[in-house]
Amino acid sequence: MLAGATNKLSQSVRTALGAQLPTLQTQSEGDQTRALQAVITGGGALPYLVTDTVSTPQVEHTLSGPTARKGFAFDGKTADANEWVVKFKDGVSIPIVAPKAPTPGFHNHTVQETADALGALPKASRQLITRVLLNPVTNPQDPFWAGQYRTPNFHSYMTAGAAGVVTIYPDKASAPLPGASDMKGRVVHETGHTWAYKTWGEDKTKGKWLDWKKAMDxxxxxxxxxxxxxxxxxxxxxxxxxxxxxxxxxxxEYRKIVPNRFSMLDTEYR
Ligand SMILES: [Zn+2]
Structure with missing residues (x-):
């Protein structure tokens, strides 16, 4: 966990541990053990999300459209829309639907940025996406999650379900949108949910989900x-x-840190 020279997890853990070292040796042996265990298993030393720079090769694509869609049912709003189709060199095609008129005061990724992010996905994920929505309004569920997470300004960036629809929500124009690398990482994360539920089923107490929990242990x-x-x-x-x-x-480096999970992905994620 500490030795990886380039991954962001090792960097984050080194920084957290380094801050504790000056006082660590003055503590009792029990407190030292607890502090070091917290670095290994607790969330405090870890980065909040995996945000390593994306080095995946980009699959080439062409973009066609738009086709007008009258009264399209976005998440939380019906609005006239344009539908583009991005066709990848590996044969996968994905429709991207965007509102004709963005909501004033809000911004979202462009269709081109979205197509580029999809091109960084491995085929295993990309072929499960049925449609991408560049939603005109923020997630209607945000107030619910704000309460659940006790985060007053909770804002969903992106969601995806078992059906393979990826929804990207706009943010206030004053809030910067994630950059290309972070966007790609989040598309991998969200479509990872679609992939896991479709491949392993929705009951997380059985089958491959249990194998994954064993790998975690x-x-x-x-x-x-x-x-x-x-x-x-x-x-x-x-x-x-x-x-x-x-x-x-x-x-x-990641393979050395979580070897059992990576070897399971080697056989499962194709
Ligand atoms: Zn998630």
């Missing part, structure tokens, strides 16, 4: 703080590390 550590929330988030966050660093030294 063997690996002991997780790749991000958000991965600690639930087994499905652990799968998606581990997938972000697995997919976005492919071909770079960070990928080998």
């Amino acid at each position: 063997k690996d002991r550590v997780s790749v991000s703080g958000y991965a600690l929330a639930d087994v499905a988030e652990d799968v998606s966050e581990t997938l972000v590390a697995y997919v976005t660093t492919k071909g770079s030294p960070a990928n080998d």
Whole structure:
């Protein structure tokens, strides 16, 4: 966990541990043990999300359209829309639907940025996406999650369900949108949920979900703080590390940190 030279998890844990070192040796042996265990298994030393720079090769695509869609049912609003189709060199085609008129005071990614982000996905994820919506309004569920997470300004960036619809929500124009690399990572995370539920089923107490939990126990550590929330988030966050660093030294580093999960992905995620 500490030794990886390039991955962001090791950097984050080194920084957290370094801050504690000056006072650690003045503490009792029990307190030292607890402090070091918290670094390994607690969320405090981990980065909140996996945000390593995406090094995945880009699959080429062409964009066609738009086709006008009158009264399209977005999430939380019906509005006239334009539908583009992005066709990838590996044969996968995905419709992208955007409102004709963006909501004043809000901004969202462009169709081109969205097509580029989809091109960084491995085919295993991309072929499960049935449609991408660039939603005109924020997630109607945001107030609910604000209460659940006790975060007053909770804002959903992106969601995806078992049906394979990816919805990207706009943010206030004053809030910067995530950059291209972070956007790709989040698409991998969200479509990772679609992939896991479609491949392993929705009951997280059986089958491959149990195998994954065993792999988690063997690996002991997780790749991000958000991965600690639930087994499905652990799968998606581990997938972000697995997919976005492919071909770079960070990928080998992550494999040493969570070897059992990576070897399960080697056989499951194709
Ligand atoms: Zn998630």
